[in-house]
Amino acid sequence: xxxxxxxxxxxxxxxxxxxxxxxxxxxxxxxxxxxxxxxxxxxxxxxxxxxxxxxxxxxxxxxxxxxxxxxxxxxxxxxxxxxxxxxxxxxxxxxxxxxxxxxxxxxxxxxxxxxxxxxxxxxxxxxxxxxxxxxxxxxxxxxxxxxxxxxxxxxxxxxxxxxxxxxxxxxxxxxxxxxxxxxx
Numbered sequence: 001x002x003x004x005x006x007x008x009x010x011x012x013x014x015x016x017x018x019x020x021x022x023x024x025x026x027x028x029x030x031x032x033x034x035x036x037x038x039x040x041x042x043x044x045x046x047x048x049x050x051x052x053x054x055x056x057x058x059x060x061x062x063x064x065x066x067x068x069x070x071x072x073x074x075x076x077x078x079x080x081x082x083x084x085x086x087x088x089x090x091x092x093x094x095x096x097x098x099x100x101x102x103x104x105x106x107x108x109x110x111x112x113x114x115x116x117x118x119x120x121x122x123x124x125x126x127x128x129x130x131x132x133x134x135x136x137x138x139x140x141x142x143x144x145x146x147x148x149x150x151x152x153x154x155x156x157x158x159x160x161x162x163x164x165x166x167x168x169x170x171x172x173x174x175x176x177x178x179x180x181x182x183x184x
Contacts, residue, residue, distance in 0.1 A: 008035060008038060008039060008042050008044065008045070009044055009089075011031050011032060011034060011035035011045065011048075012032070012035065012044045012045060012047070012048045012093075014031050015027075015028035015029075015031040015032045015035075015048050015052070016028070016048065016051070018031065019048075019051060019052060019055060025052050025055045025056050028048070028051075028052045029049065029052045029056075032045050032048045032049050032052065035048075041068075041072045041075075042072075042093075043069045043072045043073055043076070043093040043094060043097050044092075044093035044096075046065040046066075046068045046069035046072065046097070047065070047066075047069045047093055047096045047097055047100060049061070049065040050062050050063075050065040050066045050069065050100055053065065063104060066097070066100045066101055066103075066104050067101070067104075069093070069096070069097035069100065069101075070097045070098065070100070070101035072097070073093075073094045073097040073098060076094065077094070080120065080124065081124065082124075083124060083125070083126075084124035084125055085125055085127070086125050086127065086129035086130060087127075087129065095121060095124070095125065095130060098117050098120065098121055099117075099118075099121060099130060099132065099135075101117055102114040102115075102116075102117035102118045102121070103135075103145060105117065106139055106145075111139065114139065115136065115139060115140075118132050118135060118136040118139065118177075119136070119177055122136070122177060122178060126179070128178070131152075133168050133172075133177070133178040134148055134151075134152070134164050134167065134168060135148055136171075136177055136178075137167045137168045137170075137171040137172065137177075137178075138167065140171040140174065140175050140177075141167060141170070141171055143167070148164075148167075151163050151164050151167070152164065
């Protein structure tokens with residue numbers, strides 16, 4: 001009986017399962033290094049490594065892999081498509097790379113570049129399955145990503161997301177970045 005050859009995405013999802021476990025980051029890193037052997041430019045692998053290094057608080061390595069993921073995304077799409085739906089699994093790595101690069105730009109004080117990428121994601125994926133509208137509203141309001149995440153956590157705990165929705169409505173009136181879509 002032949003052994004099944006792992007799909008490149010299997011490495012990512014296996015690593016993310018380990019990353020959720022206490023002390024699992026090193027095993028996740030090991031799995032993703034294995035994935036790099038088959039394709040050193042695979043966007044999903046670099047995104048996974050960025051998540052691993054974020055959890056290990058190794059900021060320099062995290063940034064390195066975010067940049068590699070984004071650079072490889074730009075190589076794949078020298079011209080952005082008109083649409084890139086989150087619902088198509090193959091798009092998710094590229095969308096995560098764009099979002100991670102936008103976050104990094106904002107963290108490094110290059111807010112305009114980050115905003116440009118967040119707006120790109122809202123254009124590519126009008127259904128906004130990633131929740132970019134909330135992150136972008138936070139950037140415009142001067143609220144950190146951690147604060148937006150805390151608002152999400154509170155909304156999830158209470159099943160009440162009005163604070164987040166109010167943030168989007170308020171900032172959208174000023175900056176016109178979100179048009180609610182029926183596309184999911």
